[in-house]
Amino acid sequence: MSLFLQLLINGLIAGAIYALVASGFSLIYSTNKFVHFAHGATVAFSAYMFYAIFSLWHTELLASVILSLGLGAALGYTMNFFVYNRLRKQKASALIQLVASVALLILIESLILLFFGADVKSINLIKVEKGLEFFGAIITPLQLFIVVVAILLLGLLYYFMKHTKIGKAMRAVADNKDAAEIVGISAKQIFAWSFVIGSLIAGAAGILVGLEQNLEPMMGTNLMIKGFTGAVIGGITSVPGAVLGSFLLGFTENFGIWYLPSGYKDAIAFVLLFVFLLFRPQGLLGIKRSGDRETK
Amino acid sequence: MKRNYVINIGVFIICAILCLALFGCVQQVKNENSTKVGVILPLTGFLANVGKDTQNAIELAVNDANALTKIELIYEDDACDSTKAVTAYQKLASVDKVNFIIGPFCGQSAIAILPLLNNDRVISISPGAPDNELSKPNDYFFRTRIPNKSETKIIVDYLVSKGIFKVAVYTARNTFGQSYHDSFVNQFVDVGGEIVFDDGSADYQVDFKTDLLKIKEKNPQAIFLVPASRQQMGIFAKQARELGVDILFTGGAVTEQQDLLDAAGIAANGIIYPYVSPKNMEIFYKYVAGYGKIPSMEALNGYDAFNILFGQIQVCDGNKECVRNNLNKLKDFNGAEGLISFDENGDSRTILGLKQVKDEKFVLLSDTND
């Protein structure tokens, strides 16, 4: 029983982290309709900013958090403003936007490498010691905190999307951009907002991951791949779906490598992906896009 | 119209490339009196921090030996990728016309360029690449870094001396880790040991909780741990501590690096690993003073690689065959890594001892009260 519980907890923690990355990413994807790989760079950027502000310049904790989140959001906004807007104006295809986002990812991660160096940075906020025990399974306070914060943030996001003006406008643009514009919504503004909100969440992910797993320049890419997978499994166009998919991924990975060698961890994720794409490509909660999935 | 524009861009780029290449040619003609030495290190990628460490140490060696006017170092980044290493090598060998290289650092890079080194008769001393695969006689490749099998031997002997016969093995899923894995497993099983768990980490893995759970279930007395990087080792140790996995940790010589302490904090305490002994602490402290952190073993290997090479270049007046002959016979060179000798395979035959992490410092095992 304790074994099962421990695996469940491991999956929960991993899932929470993936979900934070995936939700912001999915928000951006559903609104903008292209894959923003550089989302991972936002995660890494916020983490490093937090490290710089909190650990290096010894700013007070709460202020550091707020500043880092703000900077992350600013980065997202900037990427949209300088790169994606221009590409949109040129009517570039989603594939081009994808390649541009990869270039941005490489650019930002290399800048981080340049300024911060390649060695591991630790934000030593919490002492390393054995975690709390529940029925034979162990979880550390920080890990518990991550799960709680993730759930809270995602809940906030849900509320935001359902009940605020901007949130509803975002969903409108995601559903049907042209119709939304007819009703008076400025798609351009909504695009910008999607990057701000999505990057804020990415920032939160970055800070939490930085605390739990330390910082290194490539951290963004790796999280992005997992978050991306989670989003697709859950339904890339649906933010709740992305969250669900991420938790599912977290659980499956951990239960999966209980039985298989560790090297198969990524393969598990992608077999899942494959299976979903064959039988339920819209993911768990996505909506079937008319005309692009099947060619009957 | 568009077509012309595009073709113009293409032509311009090709011209730019050729011009810069020529520029590179001109540059090399200018500094004829200094000997060029190529350096191939991972300056980007997941080993970038160790690459940087090694670069720092090499620069320190150049300064210490007052070699600035006599040696020109040319750095190339291979990002631990075999294809990039080949291109880096070709650039150094054919454009810069180096006869000597320090590196490559990574195993897969070294394996990829080994036939090229032998063919072009370019001498290479690597501060890394411990893969057993590279232990070959009569070639142009030397290593100041001890081969895996020497390290694992001393760990196996230690475990046996402590009556530990049930061990878990967790090594990186790349050439580096696999080489350690194979040496350790072969040697340990040979003396009657039992491997109860055998698996490894992916290069970028940061979550080991379920792996640790599996290890816990198998109840080993100790674990032999060589992940893909020091930060991985640190995170592994940290998560092990958090999950209450309280067994003896042993690792390879790569354990000794600042990154491990940064990542793991007190969770690193207790790890036992092989190390060169005795060591020239003067250079060690110089590095700490100059760069603010402990040098990794490979960095010190880099320091020694430079000095060995520089010494021979001086003695032989830059003659390749002379240098190679002398390297084959190198005995008891007094380096930062203790006394270095090369055996018939170009492998370093330095004496090894055991060290342990205690109070977040790296100390000799005999200093502890275990």
Add this chain to the structure above:
Amino acid sequence: MIEAYFINLIILVGIYIILAISLQLSIGFTGSFNLGHIAFFAIGAYVSALLTLNGYPFIFALALAGIIAAIFGVILSIPTSKLKGDYLALATLGFSFVIYAIALNWIELTRGPLGLPGIPKPEILGFVFSNDFFFMILVLAIAFVSYLVIKRITVSPFGRALGAIRDDELAARTLGKNSLKLKSISLATAAFFAGISGSLFAHYITFIDPSSFTFMQLIPILAIVIIGGLASLEGTIIAAIIIVLLPEPLRFIGFPSSVVGPARQIIYALLLLAILLLKPKGIMGKIKLE
């Protein structure tokens, strides 16, 4: 001997050209967002390496590298035939991860992480291509032949049918085109050439291990396909030359060594962005993929 450096680059360009034009066949001409291309490259490399390491002649190994890769292409095309757009991309991407995992874990076959060192240089009718210059000729010859074959395909009725599927699969089927069969053949062909380039890669570097076949390796190929312009083989070739050669002049610009590593990546990314922002349809692209 300065030519050795350029010969090395030309060989890499040649290998990338074959890889890129075969991917262009999939993405640009057939409209299949195939992100699993690296898997075929890997399969070709491993097949060729294993065969020659076990004494089989090079020509046989080369051919089989292409054929077995093509078989995997057919295998992949069947379950993915109903998918389109992003979904197809993801499924094929997943396939490449699965192949990577197999290469890493099936140690009995591939030696896993240790890889396969000592792959022999190609030998045809007694002539050994140990000199890189001749190897370069071999690669360029194969690249040229590949270009001719793929070009022929694209202008043939078969190629036109592929174009029809790309533009509007439903309409094409209405007109009686068996889209599954056509897509399978297209993917198999693309995989075949990717396998060939994999074989050449293995015999050039003489050492392969799983780390050469990850998703990250696909990114430059994808960039080549897009920058070259969709449905343009000639554009792809120009783009391949640019992308492979782009980082090289940066070696000669004298950055301080402490900045060399990341600086190169930064400039590469910036240049890539510049090209995308200034010419998003690619150098010679004929169509846009929505």
